[in-house]
Amino acid sequence: MSEKVLAELAEWIDPRAIAEAILRELESQEVEQTVANGQKVWLDVLENELPDGLRSSIKAIF
Template sequence: MSEKVLAELAEWIDPKAIAEAILQELESQEVEQTADNGQKVWLDFLESELPEGLRSSIKAIFSK
């Protein structure tokens, strides 16, 4: 893994946009908007949904 590319991508990713999406979804499902609840959701998403979502996106974009 290229440290340069990693740093560039990490800077490009907007953590505020992720936090806003989590808080909006908590609100839409009538779950209390707390940092702890948001962290639980984000960690669960990272472990259970992000890997498959990334695989699907990469296949869809680059397997043409």
């Protein structure tokens, strides 16, 4: 893994957009918008959904 590419990609990814999406979804499902709830959701996505989502996107794009 290239450290240069990793650093550039990490800088490009917008954590605010991720946080906003999480809070909007909590609100739409009438779940209290707290840091703890947002963290639980994000950790669940990272552990359970992101790997499959990335794999599917890469297969579809490339």
